[in-house]
Amino acid sequence: MIRVTLPPHLRKLAHVEGEVLLNVPGPVTQRSVLDALEESYPMLRGTIRDHVTQKRRAFVRFFACAEDLSHESPDSPLPDAVVNGNEPYMIVGAIAGG
Amino acid sequence: MAGVRVLVGTRKGAFILTSDAKREHWNISGPQFTGWEIYHFKGSPVDPNRLYASQSSGWFGQIIQRSDDGGKTWHQPGTPPGEPTKTPEGMPKGESNKFVYDTSPETGKPLTTHQWYDGTPHPWEFKRVWHLEPSLTDPDTVYAGIEDAALFRSTDGGKTWQELSGLRGHGSGPHWQPGAGGMCLHTILLDPSNQKRIFTAISAAGAFRTDDGGKTWQPINRGLHSLYIPNPTAEVGHCVHRIAMNRARPNVLFMQKHWDVMRSDNAGDSWQEISGDLPTDFGFVIDVHAHEPETVYVVPIKSDAEHFPLDGKLRVYRSRTGGNEWEPLTKGLPQNDCYVNVLRDAMAVDSLDKCGVYFGTTGGQVYASADAGDSWTPIVRDLPAVVSVEVQTLP
Numbered sequence: 420m421i422r423v424t425l426p427p428h429l430r431k432l433a434h435v436e437g438e439v440l441l442n443v444p445g446p447v448t449q450r451s452v453l454d455a456l457e458e459s460y461p462m463l464r465g466t467i468r469d470h471v472t473q474k475r476r477a478f479v480r481f482f483a484c485a486e487d488l489s490h491e492s493p494d495s496p497l498p499d500a501v502v503n504g505n506e507p508y509m510i511v512g513a514i515a516g517g
Numbered sequence: 518m519a520g521v522r523v524l525v526g527t528r529k530g531a532f533i534l535t536s537d538a539k540r541e542h543w544n545i546s547g548p549q550f551t552g553w554e555i556y557h558f559k560g561s562p563v564d565p566n567r568l569y570a571s572q573s574s575g576w577f578g579q580i581i582q583r584s585d586d587g588g589k590t591w592h593q594p595g596t597p598p599g600e601p602t603k604t605p606e607g608m609p610k611g612e613s614n615k616f617v618y619d620t621s622p623e624t625g626k627p628l629t630t631h632q633w634y635d636g637t638p639h640p641w642e643f644k645r646v647w648h649l650e651p652s653l654t655d656p657d658t659v660y661a662g663i664e665d666a667a668l669f670r671s672t673d674g675g676k677t678w679q680e681l682s683g684l685r686g687h688g689s690g691p692h693w694q695p696g697a698g699g700m701c702l703h704t705i706l707l708d709p710s711n712q713k714r715i716f717t718a719i720s721a722a723g724a725f726r727t728d729d730g731g732k733t734w735q736p737i738n739r740g741l742h743s744l745y746i747p748n749p750t751a752e753v754g755h756c757v758h759r760i761a762m763n764r765a766r767p768n769v770l771f772m773q774k775h776w777d778v779m780r781s782d783n784a785g786d787s788w789q790e791i792s793g794d795l796p797t798d799f800g801f802v803i804d805v806h807a808h809e810p811e812t813v814y815v816v817p818i819k820s821d822a823e824h825f826p827l828d829g830k831l832r833v834y835r836s837r838t839g840g841n842e843w844e845p846l847t848k849g850l851p852q853n854d855c856y857v858n859v860l861r862d863a864m865a866v867d868s869l870d871k872c873g874v875y876f877g878t879t880g881g882q883v884y885a886s887a888d889a890g891d892s893w894t895p896i897v898r899d900l901p902a903v904v905s906v907e908v909q910t911l912p
Binding site: 426427428429432461462464465466467470471475476478479512513 | 551552553573575576577579580593595612614615617873
Protein backbone atom coordinates (compact mmCIF):
# COMPACT_ATOMS: atom_id res chain seq x y z
CA MET A 420 0.00 0.00 0.00
CA ILE A 421 1.14 3.53 -0.75
CA ARG A 422 1.10 5.91 2.18
CA VAL A 423 0.01 9.48 1.40
CA THR A 424 0.00 12.43 3.78
CA LEU A 425 -2.35 15.30 3.10
CA PRO A 426 -2.23 18.87 4.44
CA PRO A 427 -4.77 19.61 7.20
CA HIS A 428 -7.19 21.50 4.91
CA LEU A 429 -7.45 18.52 2.57
CA ARG A 430 -7.67 15.95 5.37
CA LYS A 431 -10.67 17.86 6.65
CA LEU A 432 -12.19 18.01 3.20
CA ALA A 433 -11.69 14.28 2.67
CA HIS A 434 -12.87 13.44 6.20
CA VAL A 435 -9.71 11.50 7.02
CA GLU A 436 -7.31 11.56 9.91
CA GLY A 437 -3.66 10.68 9.61
CA GLU A 438 -2.24 9.08 6.50
CA VAL A 439 -4.24 7.76 3.57
CA LEU A 440 -3.44 4.24 2.35
CA LEU A 441 -3.85 3.60 -1.34
CA ASN A 442 -3.67 0.58 -3.54
CA VAL A 443 -2.04 1.84 -6.74
CA PRO A 444 -2.26 -0.47 -9.73
CA GLY A 445 0.62 -0.53 -12.20
CA PRO A 446 3.75 1.62 -12.05
CA VAL A 447 3.85 3.82 -8.98
CA THR A 448 4.33 7.37 -10.19
CA GLN A 449 3.14 10.73 -8.92
CA ARG A 450 0.40 10.65 -11.53
CA SER A 451 -0.80 7.16 -10.65
CA VAL A 452 -0.78 7.95 -6.93
CA LEU A 453 -2.76 11.15 -7.43
CA ASP A 454 -5.17 9.35 -9.78
CA ALA A 455 -5.75 6.68 -7.13
CA LEU A 456 -6.15 9.33 -4.44
CA GLU A 457 -8.78 11.22 -6.44
CA GLU A 458 -10.58 8.00 -7.29
CA SER A 459 -10.93 7.18 -3.59
CA TYR A 460 -11.56 10.76 -2.53
CA PRO A 461 -13.31 12.52 -5.41
CA MET A 462 -13.82 15.63 -3.31
CA LEU A 463 -10.09 16.27 -3.73
CA ARG A 464 -10.30 16.57 -7.49
CA GLY A 465 -9.24 20.06 -8.50
CA THR A 466 -7.64 20.84 -5.14
CA ILE A 467 -4.19 19.38 -5.88
CA ARG A 468 -4.11 19.41 -9.68
CA ASP A 469 -6.03 21.61 -12.07
CA HIS A 470 -9.15 19.88 -13.35
CA VAL A 471 -8.32 20.42 -17.00
CA THR A 472 -4.55 20.70 -17.35
CA GLN A 473 -3.75 18.26 -14.52
CA LYS A 474 -0.91 20.58 -13.54
CA ARG A 475 0.04 20.88 -9.89
CA ARG A 476 -1.60 23.89 -8.25
CA ALA A 477 0.95 26.62 -7.69
CA PHE A 478 1.03 26.48 -3.87
CA VAL A 479 1.00 22.71 -3.58
CA ARG A 480 4.29 20.78 -3.33
CA PHE A 481 5.14 17.07 -3.41
CA PHE A 482 7.82 15.49 -1.25
CA ALA A 483 9.12 11.98 -0.57
CA CYS A 484 12.24 10.64 1.13
CA ALA A 485 13.34 14.21 1.99
CA GLU A 486 13.32 15.13 -1.71
CA ASP A 487 11.20 17.79 -3.38
CA LEU A 488 9.47 16.03 -6.27
CA SER A 489 7.30 18.98 -7.25
CA HIS A 490 9.13 19.62 -10.48
CA GLU A 491 9.80 16.01 -11.42
CA SER A 492 7.92 14.41 -14.26
CA PRO A 493 4.56 13.09 -13.05
CA ASP A 494 5.34 9.85 -14.84
CA SER A 495 8.74 9.18 -13.23
CA PRO A 496 8.78 6.20 -10.87
CA LEU A 497 8.55 7.10 -7.19
CA PRO A 498 11.36 5.94 -4.86
CA ASP A 499 11.29 2.31 -3.75
CA ALA A 500 10.75 3.40 -0.15
CA VAL A 501 7.42 4.94 -1.20
CA VAL A 502 6.49 1.96 -3.36
CA ASN A 503 7.09 -0.52 -0.55
CA GLY A 504 5.34 1.65 2.02
CA ASN A 505 8.35 2.53 4.15
CA GLU A 506 8.05 6.24 3.41
CA PRO A 507 4.97 8.38 2.71
CA TYR A 508 4.32 10.43 -0.39
CA MET A 509 3.73 13.88 1.05
CA ILE A 510 1.35 16.49 -0.39
CA VAL A 511 2.17 19.80 1.24
CA GLY A 512 0.65 23.26 1.19
CA ALA A 513 3.57 25.56 0.44
CA ILE A 514 4.35 28.17 3.05
CA ALA A 515 3.78 31.59 1.55
CA GLY A 516 3.72 34.93 3.26
CA GLY A 517 4.56 35.73 6.83
CA MET B 518 -42.42 31.28 15.32
CA ALA B 519 -40.81 33.43 12.67
CA GLY B 520 -37.13 34.10 12.91
CA VAL B 521 -34.02 34.92 11.00
CA ARG B 522 -30.91 33.03 10.03
CA VAL B 523 -27.90 35.18 9.19
CA LEU B 524 -25.30 33.48 7.01
CA VAL B 525 -21.83 34.91 7.49
CA GLY B 526 -18.87 34.11 5.27
CA THR B 527 -15.43 35.02 6.62
CA ARG B 528 -11.79 34.70 5.67
CA LYS B 529 -11.49 31.63 7.90
CA GLY B 530 -14.84 29.86 7.83
CA ALA B 531 -18.61 30.21 7.90
CA PHE B 532 -20.92 31.09 10.78
CA ILE B 533 -24.68 30.90 11.20
CA LEU B 534 -26.40 33.36 13.53
CA THR B 535 -30.03 32.67 14.41
CA SER B 536 -32.68 34.51 16.35
CA ASP B 537 -36.41 34.73 16.74
CA ALA B 538 -38.33 37.59 15.20
CA LYS B 539 -37.42 39.95 18.04
CA ARG B 540 -33.80 39.72 16.95
CA GLU B 541 -32.55 40.46 20.45
CA HIS B 542 -30.93 37.17 21.45
CA TRP B 543 -28.72 35.27 19.07
CA ASN B 544 -27.40 31.77 18.79
CA ILE B 545 -24.05 31.53 17.04
CA SER B 546 -22.92 28.32 15.38
CA GLY B 547 -19.67 27.68 13.61
CA PRO B 548 -17.13 27.93 12.35
CA GLN B 549 -17.78 25.58 9.47
CA PHE B 550 -15.05 24.93 6.90
CA THR B 551 -12.40 26.27 9.25
CA GLY B 552 -9.34 27.74 7.62
CA TRP B 553 -11.07 28.26 4.29
CA GLU B 554 -12.32 31.52 2.81
CA ILE B 555 -16.09 31.63 2.46
CA TYR B 556 -16.66 34.26 -0.18
CA HIS B 557 -20.42 33.72 -0.21
CA PHE B 558 -23.06 31.66 1.47
CA LYS B 559 -26.76 31.87 0.57
CA GLY B 560 -30.04 30.01 0.95
CA SER B 561 -32.66 29.08 -1.60
CA PRO B 562 -35.76 31.28 -1.49
CA VAL B 563 -37.81 28.19 -2.42
CA ASP B 564 -36.37 25.83 0.19
CA PRO B 565 -34.81 27.69 3.14
CA ASN B 566 -33.00 24.55 4.28
CA ARG B 567 -31.08 24.39 1.01
CA LEU B 568 -27.90 26.42 1.43
CA TYR B 569 -24.99 26.84 -0.93
CA ALA B 570 -21.52 27.98 0.11
CA SER B 571 -18.46 28.98 -1.86
CA GLN B 572 -15.39 27.68 -0.04
CA SER B 573 -12.01 28.57 -1.46
CA SER B 574 -8.33 28.72 -0.72
CA GLY B 575 -5.35 30.18 -2.49
CA TRP B 576 -3.65 26.82 -2.01
CA PHE B 577 -6.34 24.32 -2.85
CA GLY B 578 -8.76 26.19 -5.07
CA GLN B 579 -12.53 26.15 -5.16
CA ILE B 580 -15.01 23.93 -3.33
CA ILE B 581 -18.81 24.13 -3.48
CA GLN B 582 -20.63 23.03 -0.34
CA ARG B 583 -24.33 22.32 -0.01
CA SER B 584 -26.57 21.82 2.99
CA ASP B 585 -30.07 20.35 2.80
CA ASP B 586 -30.88 20.87 6.47
CA GLY B 587 -30.33 24.55 7.08
CA GLY B 588 -26.61 24.30 7.72
CA LYS B 589 -26.52 21.46 10.25
CA THR B 590 -24.67 19.18 7.83
CA TRP B 591 -22.83 19.86 4.61
CA HIS B 592 -21.58 17.93 1.63
CA GLN B 593 -19.92 18.55 -1.68
CA PRO B 594 -22.66 17.85 -4.18
CA GLY B 595 -20.40 15.89 -6.51
CA THR B 596 -19.46 12.24 -6.29
CA PRO B 597 -19.57 10.79 -2.75
CA PRO B 598 -16.38 9.16 -1.46
CA GLY B 599 -15.95 5.54 -2.38
CA GLU B 600 -18.23 5.75 -5.40
CA PRO B 601 -16.79 5.45 -8.91
CA THR B 602 -16.01 8.83 -10.42
CA LYS B 603 -17.13 7.63 -13.84
CA THR B 604 -20.41 6.27 -15.11
CA PRO B 605 -20.53 2.71 -16.55
CA GLU B 606 -20.25 4.41 -19.94
CA GLY B 607 -16.97 6.00 -18.90
CA MET B 608 -18.30 9.52 -18.56
CA PRO B 609 -17.08 11.56 -15.58
CA LYS B 610 -19.69 12.09 -12.90
CA GLY B 611 -20.46 15.46 -11.41
CA GLU B 612 -17.56 17.47 -10.11
CA SER B 613 -19.03 20.26 -8.09
CA ASN B 614 -15.88 22.35 -8.04
CA LYS B 615 -15.20 22.13 -11.76
CA PHE B 616 -15.71 25.46 -13.48
CA VAL B 617 -14.46 25.28 -17.04
CA TYR B 618 -14.96 28.15 -19.44
CA ASP B 619 -17.01 27.37 -22.50
CA THR B 620 -14.80 27.42 -25.58
CA SER B 621 -16.93 25.11 -27.66
CA PRO B 622 -17.30 25.82 -31.37
CA GLU B 623 -21.08 25.57 -30.96
CA THR B 624 -21.21 28.76 -28.97
CA GLY B 625 -18.73 30.32 -31.33
CA LYS B 626 -17.04 32.21 -28.53
CA PRO B 627 -13.62 30.74 -27.91
CA LEU B 628 -12.52 33.76 -25.91
CA THR B 629 -8.94 33.31 -24.87
CA THR B 630 -7.94 36.65 -23.38
CA HIS B 631 -9.16 39.68 -21.54
CA GLN B 632 -7.06 42.69 -20.64
CA TRP B 633 -4.59 42.64 -17.79
CA TYR B 634 -4.02 45.64 -15.52
CA ASP B 635 -1.49 47.06 -17.96
CA GLY B 636 -3.74 46.62 -20.97
CA THR B 637 -1.96 43.56 -22.33
CA PRO B 638 -3.93 40.43 -23.26
CA HIS B 639 -4.28 37.91 -20.43
CA PRO B 640 -5.78 34.43 -20.58
CA TRP B 641 -9.03 33.74 -18.74
CA GLU B 642 -8.18 31.77 -15.61
CA PHE B 643 -10.71 30.44 -13.14
CA LYS B 644 -9.81 31.55 -9.62
CA ARG B 645 -12.86 31.36 -7.36
CA VAL B 646 -16.59 31.75 -6.97
CA TRP B 647 -17.44 35.18 -5.57
CA HIS B 648 -21.20 34.92 -5.42
CA LEU B 649 -23.85 32.19 -5.44
CA GLU B 650 -27.41 33.14 -6.33
CA PRO B 651 -30.02 30.42 -5.87
CA SER B 652 -32.95 30.44 -8.28
CA LEU B 653 -36.19 32.05 -7.16
CA THR B 654 -38.18 29.02 -8.31
CA ASP B 655 -36.05 25.86 -8.19
CA PRO B 656 -33.80 24.85 -5.27
CA ASP B 657 -31.58 22.79 -7.59
CA THR B 658 -30.81 25.74 -9.83
CA VAL B 659 -28.14 28.15 -8.69
CA TYR B 660 -25.98 30.73 -10.44
CA ALA B 661 -22.31 31.37 -9.70
CA GLY B 662 -20.40 34.55 -10.40
CA ILE B 663 -16.72 33.77 -10.75
CA GLU B 664 -13.27 35.31 -11.15
CA ASP B 665 -12.09 35.73 -13.94
CA ALA B 666 -15.50 37.16 -14.64
CA ALA B 667 -18.07 34.77 -16.00
CA LEU B 668 -21.50 33.49 -15.06
CA PHE B 669 -22.11 29.78 -14.46
CA ARG B 670 -25.30 27.89 -13.70
CA SER B 671 -26.03 24.54 -12.11
CA THR B 672 -29.40 22.88 -12.55
CA ASP B 673 -28.58 19.76 -10.52
CA GLY B 674 -28.06 21.19 -7.08
CA GLY B 675 -24.45 22.18 -7.62
CA LYS B 676 -23.14 18.87 -8.95
CA THR B 677 -22.14 20.27 -12.34
CA TRP B 678 -21.72 23.77 -13.69
CA GLN B 679 -22.08 25.21 -17.16
CA GLU B 680 -21.07 28.66 -18.31
CA LEU B 681 -23.65 31.08 -19.69
CA SER B 682 -21.07 32.09 -22.22
CA GLY B 683 -23.13 34.75 -23.93
CA LEU B 684 -22.02 37.17 -21.24
CA ARG B 685 -18.30 36.71 -21.79
CA GLY B 686 -19.06 36.39 -25.48
CA HIS B 687 -20.52 39.85 -25.56
CA GLY B 688 -18.30 41.78 -27.95
CA SER B 689 -16.67 43.70 -25.14
CA GLY B 690 -15.27 40.65 -23.29
CA PRO B 691 -11.70 40.89 -24.60
CA HIS B 692 -11.56 44.48 -23.31
CA TRP B 693 -12.59 43.78 -19.72
CA GLN B 694 -9.97 44.58 -17.10
CA PRO B 695 -9.70 43.53 -13.45
CA GLY B 696 -10.35 45.88 -10.57
CA ALA B 697 -8.03 45.96 -7.57
CA GLY B 698 -9.73 42.89 -6.11
CA GLY B 699 -9.51 40.90 -9.32
CA MET B 700 -11.82 40.59 -12.30
CA CYS B 701 -14.83 39.21 -10.52
CA LEU B 702 -18.48 38.79 -11.30
CA HIS B 703 -19.83 39.66 -7.86
CA THR B 704 -23.47 40.63 -8.31
CA ILE B 705 -26.29 38.47 -9.68
CA LEU B 706 -29.84 39.78 -9.43
CA LEU B 707 -32.74 37.64 -10.62
CA ASP B 708 -35.85 39.52 -11.66
CA PRO B 709 -38.82 38.10 -9.72
CA SER B 710 -41.25 39.38 -12.34
CA ASN B 711 -39.42 38.02 -15.36
CA GLN B 712 -37.59 34.69 -15.21
CA LYS B 713 -35.60 35.48 -18.32
CA ARG B 714 -34.11 38.69 -16.96
CA ILE B 715 -30.86 38.63 -14.96
CA PHE B 716 -28.61 41.49 -13.95
CA THR B 717 -24.91 41.01 -13.26
CA ALA B 718 -22.06 43.29 -12.32
CA ILE B 719 -18.35 42.85 -12.89
CA SER B 720 -15.35 44.71 -11.53
CA ALA B 721 -14.19 46.49 -13.57
CA ALA B 722 -16.33 45.92 -16.65
CA GLY B 723 -19.65 47.22 -15.41
CA ALA B 724 -23.25 46.05 -15.31
CA PHE B 725 -24.92 43.73 -17.81
CA ARG B 726 -28.46 42.47 -18.39
CA THR B 727 -29.97 39.54 -20.21
CA ASP B 728 -33.62 39.40 -21.24
CA ASP B 729 -33.50 35.92 -22.73
CA GLY B 730 -32.38 33.76 -19.82
CA GLY B 731 -28.67 34.30 -20.33
CA LYS B 732 -28.18 33.65 -24.03
CA THR B 733 -27.43 37.24 -24.95
CA TRP B 734 -26.38 40.19 -22.85
CA GLN B 735 -26.15 43.93 -23.13
CA PRO B 736 -24.05 46.34 -21.10
CA ILE B 737 -26.22 48.67 -19.02
CA ASN B 738 -23.79 51.41 -18.08
CA ARG B 739 -25.25 54.53 -19.71
CA GLY B 740 -25.01 57.41 -17.31
CA LEU B 741 -22.03 56.04 -15.38
CA HIS B 742 -19.06 58.41 -15.27
CA SER B 743 -15.70 57.02 -14.17
CA LEU B 744 -12.76 59.40 -14.15
CA TYR B 745 -10.22 56.60 -13.75
CA ILE B 746 -10.73 55.17 -17.26
CA PRO B 747 -9.60 56.73 -20.55
CA ASN B 748 -13.17 57.39 -21.68
CA PRO B 749 -15.15 58.22 -18.53
CA THR B 750 -18.48 57.36 -20.19
CA ALA B 751 -17.35 54.22 -22.03
CA GLU B 752 -19.81 51.42 -22.65
CA VAL B 753 -17.75 49.08 -20.45
CA GLY B 754 -14.87 49.51 -18.01
CA HIS B 755 -16.71 50.87 -14.96
CA CYS B 756 -15.87 49.49 -11.54
CA VAL B 757 -19.34 48.67 -10.27
CA HIS B 758 -19.13 47.48 -6.67
CA ARG B 759 -22.68 46.34 -6.03
CA ILE B 760 -26.25 46.58 -7.33
CA ALA B 761 -29.41 46.10 -5.27
CA MET B 762 -33.14 46.00 -5.93
CA ASN B 763 -36.36 45.77 -4.02
CA ARG B 764 -38.09 42.63 -5.24
CA ALA B 765 -41.44 44.36 -5.54
CA ARG B 766 -40.00 46.89 -7.97
CA PRO B 767 -37.36 45.14 -10.06
CA ASN B 768 -37.03 47.85 -12.68
CA VAL B 769 -35.52 50.21 -10.12
CA LEU B 770 -31.89 49.45 -9.38
CA PHE B 771 -29.47 51.07 -6.95
CA MET B 772 -25.72 50.90 -7.50
CA GLN B 773 -22.67 51.57 -5.40
CA LYS B 774 -19.99 52.27 -7.95
CA HIS B 775 -16.28 52.63 -7.06
CA TRP B 776 -17.11 56.28 -6.55
CA ASP B 777 -20.74 57.44 -6.93
CA VAL B 778 -24.05 56.02 -5.78
CA MET B 779 -26.37 55.61 -8.75
CA ARG B 780 -29.99 54.82 -9.52
CA SER B 781 -31.80 53.45 -12.56
CA ASP B 782 -35.57 53.57 -13.05
CA ASN B 783 -35.54 51.59 -16.27
CA ALA B 784 -33.81 48.31 -15.46
CA GLY B 785 -30.39 49.74 -16.10
CA ASP B 786 -31.01 51.37 -19.46
CA SER B 787 -29.78 54.61 -17.92
CA TRP B 788 -28.43 55.72 -14.56
CA GLN B 789 -28.34 58.97 -12.62
CA GLU B 790 -26.19 59.88 -9.67
CA ILE B 791 -27.91 60.03 -6.27
CA SER B 792 -24.85 60.58 -4.04
CA GLY B 793 -26.41 63.87 -2.95
CA ASP B 794 -25.25 64.91 0.51
CA LEU B 795 -23.22 61.80 1.36
CA PRO B 796 -19.91 62.77 3.02
CA THR B 797 -18.08 60.48 0.59
CA ASP B 798 -19.62 58.38 -2.14
CA PHE B 799 -16.98 55.67 -2.27
CA GLY B 800 -18.08 52.37 -0.79
CA PHE B 801 -18.89 48.76 -1.47
CA VAL B 802 -22.29 47.73 -0.12
CA ILE B 803 -25.74 48.97 -1.00
CA ASP B 804 -29.12 47.50 -0.13
CA VAL B 805 -32.82 48.38 -0.21
CA HIS B 806 -35.41 48.17 2.57
CA ALA B 807 -37.60 45.07 2.16
CA HIS B 808 -40.89 46.98 2.31
CA GLU B 809 -40.01 50.56 1.39
CA PRO B 810 -38.54 50.59 -2.10
CA GLU B 811 -37.33 54.19 -1.78
CA THR B 812 -35.33 53.46 1.38
CA VAL B 813 -31.72 52.70 0.55
CA TYR B 814 -28.67 51.91 2.70
CA VAL B 815 -24.97 52.48 2.02
CA VAL B 816 -21.82 52.50 4.16
CA PRO B 817 -19.57 55.32 2.92
CA ILE B 818 -15.87 54.52 2.94
CA LYS B 819 -13.28 57.28 2.91
CA SER B 820 -11.67 56.60 -0.46
CA ASP B 821 -10.30 53.99 -2.82
CA ALA B 822 -6.89 54.41 -1.21
CA GLU B 823 -8.16 54.41 2.38
CA HIS B 824 -10.68 51.63 2.86
CA PHE B 825 -12.13 52.69 6.21
CA PRO B 826 -14.93 54.93 7.40
CA LEU B 827 -14.45 58.69 7.27
CA ASP B 828 -13.06 60.13 10.51
CA GLY B 829 -13.01 56.70 12.15
CA LYS B 830 -16.82 56.78 12.55
CA LEU B 831 -18.75 53.77 11.34
CA ARG B 832 -21.96 55.16 9.89
CA VAL B 833 -24.64 53.60 7.77
CA TYR B 834 -26.36 56.19 5.63
CA ARG B 835 -30.04 55.82 4.84
CA SER B 836 -32.05 57.62 2.22
CA ARG B 837 -35.83 57.49 2.48
CA THR B 838 -36.21 59.41 -0.76
CA GLY B 839 -34.56 57.01 -3.18
CA GLY B 840 -31.27 58.86 -2.96
CA ASN B 841 -29.76 62.35 -2.81
CA GLU B 842 -30.91 63.05 0.75
CA TRP B 843 -29.10 60.84 3.25
CA GLU B 844 -29.11 60.59 7.03
CA PRO B 845 -26.32 59.06 9.12
CA LEU B 846 -27.32 56.14 11.33
CA THR B 847 -24.96 55.93 14.27
CA LYS B 848 -26.80 54.62 17.31
CA GLY B 849 -24.93 51.56 18.52
CA LEU B 850 -22.11 51.88 15.98
CA PRO B 851 -18.57 52.91 16.98
CA GLN B 852 -18.08 56.64 16.50
CA ASN B 853 -14.39 56.87 17.10
CA ASP B 854 -11.23 54.99 16.16
CA CYS B 855 -13.05 52.61 13.82
CA TYR B 856 -11.03 51.63 10.77
CA VAL B 857 -12.77 48.58 9.36
CA ASN B 858 -14.15 48.07 5.88
CA VAL B 859 -17.51 46.67 4.80
CA LEU B 860 -17.08 44.50 1.71
CA ARG B 861 -19.49 44.39 -1.22
CA ASP B 862 -21.45 41.27 -0.29
CA ALA B 863 -21.56 42.01 3.43
CA MET B 864 -24.96 43.70 3.83
CA ALA B 865 -28.43 42.16 3.78
CA VAL B 866 -32.01 42.89 4.85
CA ASP B 867 -34.66 40.58 6.26
CA SER B 868 -38.34 40.82 5.41
CA LEU B 869 -39.77 41.04 8.91
CA ASP B 870 -41.72 44.05 10.05
CA LYS B 871 -39.78 46.17 11.02
CA CYS B 872 -37.19 45.42 8.40
CA GLY B 873 -33.93 44.10 9.81
CA VAL B 874 -30.64 45.31 8.35
CA TYR B 875 -27.34 43.47 8.81
CA PHE B 876 -23.74 44.09 7.84
CA GLY B 877 -20.35 42.61 8.59
CA THR B 878 -16.93 44.24 8.80
CA THR B 879 -13.37 43.29 8.07
CA GLY B 880 -12.84 43.64 11.82
CA GLY B 881 -15.07 40.62 12.41
CA GLN B 882 -18.16 42.37 13.72
CA VAL B 883 -21.66 41.60 12.47
CA TYR B 884 -24.08 44.41 13.30
CA ALA B 885 -27.85 44.03 13.27
CA SER B 886 -30.62 46.56 13.32
CA ALA B 887 -34.14 45.32 14.08
CA ASP B 888 -35.65 48.74 13.42
CA ALA B 889 -34.66 49.51 9.84
CA GLY B 890 -31.39 51.11 10.83
CA ASP B 891 -32.45 53.40 13.66
CA SER B 892 -30.30 51.49 16.14
CA TRP B 893 -27.63 48.82 15.89
CA THR B 894 -26.26 46.03 18.04
CA PRO B 895 -23.27 43.81 17.35
CA ILE B 896 -24.39 40.18 17.15
CA VAL B 897 -20.76 39.12 17.27
CA ARG B 898 -17.60 41.18 17.61
CA ASP B 899 -14.62 38.97 17.01
CA LEU B 900 -15.08 36.79 13.96
CA PRO B 901 -12.45 36.60 11.23
CA ALA B 902 -12.80 39.32 8.60
CA VAL B 903 -16.34 39.17 7.24
CA VAL B 904 -16.61 38.76 3.49
CA SER B 905 -20.34 38.18 3.06
CA VAL B 906 -23.60 38.47 4.98
CA GLU B 907 -26.92 37.06 3.85
CA VAL B 908 -30.12 36.67 5.82
CA GLN B 909 -33.03 34.27 5.58
CA THR B 910 -36.41 35.18 7.02
CA LEU B 911 -37.83 31.93 8.33
CA PRO B 912 -41.54 31.13 8.74
